[in-house]
C-alpha cells in the first residue's frame with residue numbers, strides 16, 4: 001500500500017523532531033559536562049543516543065515503505081540554562097511537545113485508514129509516556145532539593161549510575 005502523499009511531509013518532520021531531540025540532548029549533556037556534572041551529562045548522552053535510534057527507526061520505516069526521505073534543517077538548541085532543574089524542565093517540555101506531535105500524526109493516520117502507520121506509531125506513543133515520566137521524575141527530585149549543592153551532587157551521582165545501569 002502506498003502511503004497517501006499528505007503524510008509524507010509530516011513523517012519527515014517527525015523524523016526531524018527526533019534528530020532535533022538528539023541534538024538538544026547532546027547540547028544538554030555539554031551543559032552539564034562543562035560544569036563537571038558527570039552523572040547528568042551521562043544521562044543526557046544516553047538520551048541523545050536513544051533519540052538518534054528513534055530517528056533511525058523512522059528512517060527505516062520510510063525506506064521499507066518506499067516513502068521519500070526529505071532532509072530538513074535541524075534547529076540550533078539553546079545552550080545555557082539557569083540551573084539543572086531548568087534544563088530538565090526544558091527537556092520535559094520538549095518531550096510533551098513531541099508526544100503531541102505523535103498524537104496528531106496518529107490521528108491523521110487513523111482518519112485516512114493508514115492502519116500500518118497507525119500500528120507503527122504506537123511504539124512511539126509508549127516511548128513518549130516513558131520519557132515524559134523519566135524527565136518528570138528528575139524534575140521532581142531537583143525541585144525538592146532546591147539550591148542545596150550537596151544534594152544536587154548526590155542526584156548527579158545517582159543519574160550517572162542509573163544511566164550506566166540501563167546501558
Ligand SMILES: [Fe+2]
Pocket residue numbers: 018021050051054
Ligand atoms: Fe524520541
Ligand SMILES: [Fe+2]
Pocket residue numbers: 021051095098131
Ligand atoms: Fe524523547
